[in-house]
Amino acid sequence: xxxxxxxxxxxxxxxxxxxxxxxxxxxxxxxxxxxxxxxxxxxxxxxxxxxxxxxxxxxxxxxxxxxxxxxxxxxxxxxxxxxxxxxxxxxxxxxxxxxxxxxxxxxxxxxxxxxxxxxxxxxxxxxxxxxxxxxxxxxxxxxxxxxxxxxxxxxxxxxxxxxxxxxxxxxxxxxxxxxxxxxxxxxxxxxxxxxxxxxxxxxxxxxxxxxxxxxxxxxxxxxxxxxxxxxxxxxxxxxxxxxxxxxxxxxxxxxxxxxxxxxxxxxxxxxxxxxxxxxxxxxxxxxxxxxxxxxxxxxxxxxxxxxx
Amino acid sequence: xxxxxxxxxxxxxxxxxxxxxxxxxxxxxxxxxxxxxxxxxxxxxxxxxxxxxxxxxxxxxxxxxxxxxxxxxxxxxxxxxxxxxxxxxxxxxxxxxxxxxxxxxxxxxxxxxxxxxxxxxxxxxxxxxxxxxxxxxxxxxxxxxxxxxxxxxxxxxxxxxxxxxxxxxxxxxxxxxxxxxxxxxxxxxxxxxxxxxxxxxxxxxxxxxxxxxxxxxxxxxxxxxxxxxxxxxxxxxxxxxxxxxxxxxxxxxxxxxxxxxxxxxxxxxxxxxxxxxxxxxxxxxxxxxxxxxxxxxxxxxxxxxxxxxxxxxxxxxxxxxxxxxxxxxxxxxxxxxxxxxxxxxxxxxxxxxxxxxxxxxxxxxx
Numbered sequence: 001x002x003x004x005x006x007x008x009x010x011x012x013x014x015x016x017x018x019x020x021x022x023x024x025x026x027x028x029x030x031x032x033x034x035x036x037x038x039x040x041x042x043x044x045x046x047x048x049x050x051x052x053x054x055x056x057x058x059x060x061x062x063x064x065x066x067x068x069x070x071x072x073x074x075x076x077x078x079x080x081x082x083x084x085x086x087x088x089x090x091x092x093x094x095x096x097x098x099x100x101x102x103x104x105x106x107x108x109x110x111x112x113x114x115x116x117x118x119x120x121x122x123x124x125x126x127x128x129x130x131x132x133x134x135x136x137x138x139x140x141x142x143x144x145x146x147x148x149x150x151x152x153x154x155x156x157x158x159x160x161x162x163x164x165x166x167x168x169x170x171x172x173x174x175x176x177x178x179x180x181x182x183x184x185x186x187x188x189x190x191x192x193x194x195x196x197x198x199x200x201x202x203x204x205x206x207x208x209x210x211x212x213x214x215x216x217x218x219x220x221x222x223x224x225x226x227x228x229x230x231x232x233x234x235x236x237x238x239x240x241x242x243x244x245x246x247x248x249x250x251x252x253x254x255x256x257x258x259x260x261x262x263x264x265x266x267x268x269x270x271x272x273x274x275x276x277x278x279x280x281x282x283x284x285x286x287x288x289x290x291x292x293x294x295x296x297x298x299x300x301x302x303x304x305x306x307x308x
Numbered sequence: 309x310x311x312x313x314x315x316x317x318x319x320x321x322x323x324x325x326x327x328x329x330x331x332x333x334x335x336x337x338x339x340x341x342x343x344x345x346x347x348x349x350x351x352x353x354x355x356x357x358x359x360x361x362x363x364x365x366x367x368x369x370x371x372x373x374x375x376x377x378x379x380x381x382x383x384x385x386x387x388x389x390x391x392x393x394x395x396x397x398x399x400x401x402x403x404x405x406x407x408x409x410x411x412x413x414x415x416x417x418x419x420x421x422x423x424x425x426x427x428x429x430x431x432x433x434x435x436x437x438x439x440x441x442x443x444x445x446x447x448x449x450x451x452x453x454x455x456x457x458x459x460x461x462x463x464x465x466x467x468x469x470x471x472x473x474x475x476x477x478x479x480x481x482x483x484x485x486x487x488x489x490x491x492x493x494x495x496x497x498x499x500x501x502x503x504x505x506x507x508x509x510x511x512x513x514x515x516x517x518x519x520x521x522x523x524x525x526x527x528x529x530x531x532x533x534x535x536x537x538x539x540x541x542x543x544x545x546x547x548x549x550x551x552x553x554x555x556x557x558x559x560x561x562x563x564x565x566x567x568x569x570x571x572x573x574x575x576x577x578x579x580x581x582x583x584x585x586x587x588x589x590x591x592x593x594x595x596x597x598x599x600x601x602x603x604x605x606x607x608x609x610x611x612x613x614x615x616x617x618x619x620x621x622x623x624x625x626x627x628x629x630x631x632x633x634x635x636x637x638x639x640x641x642x643x644x645x646x647x648x649x650x651x652x653x654x655x656x657x658x659x660x661x662x663x664x665x666x667x668x669x670x671x672x673x674x
Contacts, residue, residue, distance in 0.1 A: 011673070042673075048503035051671040074319045074505040083499035088339035089332070100328045101504050103318040145500070155503075 001026040001153060001184045002047070007056035009042050009208075016042040018208035019056065024186055024201075026152075029179045031195030031202040031216075032188040033300060039208035040188040041081065044157045047186075048078045060153055074102070077146030078155040082139055082162060087131030091122055091141055094130065095148050102149045112148050120144040120174060136167035143174055154178065156187035160194060172198055192300055204300060212299075219299055228263045228272065229256075230279060231288035236261055243282040249275060262292055322510040329506075329514020330521070333488075337522045342483045346522075349479060350530045353472050358537055361468070368465065368541040372396065373455040377406070379447045390448060392420075392441035396458055398542075399439045403457035406441060408450050419444050462542040463621055466549055469534045470618040473552070476530055477560045477614075478588040480523035485567030486584040487577035488515045489667055494577050498672045508668045516568060516660075523560045531556065548621045555617040555648070562610050562652040563588055565659035572666040605641045610655045612641070613648035620645060 002024035009017040017039045024030045034040045045051045047058045049069040058065045058072075065072035085094055092113055099109035117123045120140040130138065139159065146154055159175065160168040175198050179185060189195050195202050196216055203213040212219065230236075235258045244263065245253050249271050252264040265275055276289050320328075337343040362368065377392040392406075401422040406413050413419050420443045438461070441454075489512075492498035501511065531553045535545050567584045574580040592611035599606040605628070606612040619626055619642055626642045643651075 045672065050499070050502050051673050052669075070319065070322075070505045070507055072505075073503060076503070078503035080499045080503060081496070084496040085500060086332075086336060086497060088336055093332075093335075097328070097332045098500075098504060101320070101325055101506050103320045142500070 001028075001061065002186055003057070003059040003062075004043070004047075005057040005059065007043065007046060007058055008054045009039075009046060009051065010054045015208050017046070017053075020205065020208065020210055022203055022210060022213060024184060026184050027182050028201060029175070029183075029185040029187070029199045031199035032186060032205070033190075033192065033195060033202055034188075034205040036190075038206045040205065041157055042208070043205075044078075044080055044155055044186075044188055047155055048076070048080050049073060050080060075152045076155060077149065077151035077153070078157075079139075079142040079146050079159055080155070080157045082135060083142050085130040085133075085138060085141065088129060090127050090129055091117060091144070092126045094141070095145060098145050099148055104149060109148075112150070116144040116147045119147065119177070121170065136163050136170070139163055139167065139171060140174070143171065147178070152184060154183050154185045154187075156185065158188055158190065160189070160191065168194075226265060226272065227292040228265065228275065229260065229288065229290050229292045230263060230284065230286060231260050233259075233285040233287050235259060236284055240282050240284060244279060247275065247278050319505045322507050325506050325510040326514045326517065329511055330518045333515050333518030334521055337484060337518070343522050343525065346476075346479055346483050346526045347529060350476055350526055351533070353476070354469060354530065354533050354537070357468050357472065358541075369398075369457070369459040371403070371455070371457045374407075375454050375456070377441060377452040377454050379443075379450070379452055381446070381448065382442070386442075388421075388442035388444055389446040390443040392443060392447070392452055392454075394439060394441075394454070394456070396456075397438065397464070398458040398461050400457045400459055401439055404439075404441070405455045407453045407455070408447065410451070410453075460542050462538050462544045462546040462549075463623055465538050465542040466534055466546050466552075466621055467618065469530075469537075470552060470621060473527070473530065473556055473617055474559070474611075474614050475589065477523070477527060477556060477563065478585060480526050480560060481519075481563040481567040481588070482581055482585045484519035484522045485516075485564045486571055486581040488519055488568060489571035489663070489670075490574055490580045491571075491577050493670070493672060494575070502672060509664060512568070512664055512667055516564065519564055519568075520561065523564060524557065527553075527556050527560055546621045548623075552617045552620045555614075555620060555645075555652075558649060558652045558656075559610070559614045559617060562655040562659070565656045565663065566610070569659040569663045569666075572663045572670060600639050600641050603637065603639050605639075607643070607647055608651060610652060613643045613651040616643045616645050616648040619643070 002022070004020050004022040007017055007020040008015065020039070020043060032040050032043070042051070046053045047060065047065055049065055049072075053066045056066075060072045061075050063072040089097065095113040095116070096106075096109050099112065104112070113126075114123075117126050120143055122137065122140055122144065125133070125137065130141065133141070139162075143156070143159065146156075156175070160171045163171060172194060175185065175187070179198070185199075187195075187199070199216060201213065201215045202219055204211040236255070241253055241255060241261065244250060244261070247265075249265045250263060251266060254262040254264075256262060263275065263279075265271060276286065279289075280286055375394065375396065377394065380391050380393070382388050382391045401424065404422055405415075406420055420441050423440050423442055424438060443452075487494075492501060531549065535549060538545050538549070566587070567580075570584050570587070571580045574583065588611055592609055596606040596609050596612045599609075625645070628642055629640045631638050
């Protein structure tokens with residue numbers, strides 16, 4: 001459905017995207033992860049004809065968007081960054097404008113506008129000029145316009161960026177709903193929890209290079225490090241902390257307060273069980289022994305650290 | 309459902325997408341009040357130019373009595389011995405009464421006739437008026453006076469307004485063209501538009517045609533108002549006003565193209581707006597002046613060429629002149645209408661081509 005083949009983009013000497021290869025199958029929701037400047041938005045901008053590639057191909061439904069953007073984008077709905085709308089138009093007029101460009105009949109536009117405005121919860125604002133909208137409302141409308149023509153592919157660039165917690169929840173709900181409807185969704189995000197929650201697979205990039213691309217459940221298992229928060233009923237002395245540091249699987253010990261430490265360690269569930277026993281043997285009266293952070297976050301930090 | 313997007317295969321052709329862009333861009337000019345603002349400017353200026361001269365004592369029509377007629381001997385070969393000229397323009401021939409030594413000589417007495425020399429520019433220039441009185445007898449020793457009604461000529465009346473046409477067109481290019489492209493980048497609306505299946509060429513021509521439509525509405529109403537006022541105040545419309553309008557539209561087309569070019573190369577709407585306005589109002593006219601002072605006719609300048617839309621109504625069309633005062637030669641140049649038309653057309657072609665190339669290459673990065 002989406003195929004990136006040796007996709008490259010240079011800005012002067014800087015390679016923002018470096019021979020990127022990626023294949024997104026039909027009906028999948030794929031998260032596109034990476035730190036700031038990793039090349040996520042640049043990749044998405046190439047895929048949506050906002051910038052041109054320096055090399056390679058970005059195939060959408062088998063059509064290269066670099067060479068045939070009009071044809072390639074006919075089956076795509078996109079939200080890139082937080083787009084601005086023409087403030088003098090209402091949502092209904094904006095959808096009519098974009099629908100007309102896509103060749104939709106006026107009756108279809110009317111019908112689909114009702115549907116998507118309902119989907120993104122903007123029905124009551126349908127005839128209000130967008131100049132008065134909040135950022136969250138604009139973001140929801142951006143998703144709405146991307147859905148108007150029932151595209152086969154949805155490309156979303158940080159769809160919850162800049163939204164308040166309520167707005168983020170609303171947008172995630174919309175994406176989940178779209179996923180159920182069978183859309184092929186390619187979304188970039190900074191928010192690992194969001195990707196873990198919403199996506200089937202995730203691709204991690206840094207310095208424009210793909211680090212890993214797999215299903216979420218497989219990625220969780222790839223993480224080499226984990227963090228455990230240990231809370232003790234009694235004070236954890238410096239001697240005990242030194243003892244913990246001496247354990248073979250421990251990478252780092254962070255003292256939060258006299259009763260709490262956070263341990264970074266290598267290994268699997270087995271190693272975690274051994275660690276609990278070892279910590280108790282050192283005299284810690286453990287009242288809580290819980291994992292901190294998401295497995296994907298651990299993997300992300302690990303891979304990004306390795307790539308730099 | 310999303311299985312086989314129903315709309316994927318029926319995206320309109322590039323040509324069919326242009327009117328869609330045109331319609332919504334025009335809506336922008338209406339709702340952002342730019343169109344209304346430029347119309348308001350046009351009508352306020354028309355109102356001022358029309359109302360101020362009468363308020364300051366220069367009426368557009370009136371009547372005069374006891375006005376001396378200058379008498380000259382007529383050249384050999386015509387059956388009239390004396391020619392009388394009025395020290396006035398816009399004399400209405402049907403209202404003229406002639407008095408010889410204080411006594412009215414009635415019209416139709418076969419002693420004098422009124423003749424119009426309007427159709428002969430050289431004669432009109434020679435006599436300094438478009439109406440003369442031909443006397444059968446020799447009137448050189450008589451005191452000839454007249455009373456008559458007069459009205460400003462259409463050429464002169466319209467000339468008052470046409471001086472503003474140039475600036476109005478620059479205002480239109482600034483309002484409707486300067487931020488047309490750069491606005492998509494700076495205001496981030498490009499993030500909404502560019503991921504759609506539409507080529508930059510279709511976007512460009514849709515926007516350009518909308519800008520031109522808005523400009524034509526303003527300039528058209530300006531010229532229409534001049535024609536209407538000329539009909540009311542001068543009793544007619546100058547035959548070259550239509551030609552001036554045609555040149556005005558070509559000038560609008562040319563500087564709109566340059567405004568779009570500026571809009572594609574600059575990164576901010578404010579810079580593009582300011583540069584567009586001052587380029588045509590200040591920078592190019594200064595260059596034209598410097599070239600003229602140096603004795604070089606600025607034929608290739610679009611602002612110089614724009615002079616044609618004012619001069620074209622003047623009869624006769626002004627010609628280049630040079631005068632020398634104490635070793636300093638002052639040159640006055642006027643654009644040749646044909647060359648002016650070609651110059652403006654060249655600006656349209658070059659600016660549109662360059663704008664298109666740059667717009668296609670301009671990336672929404674950052």
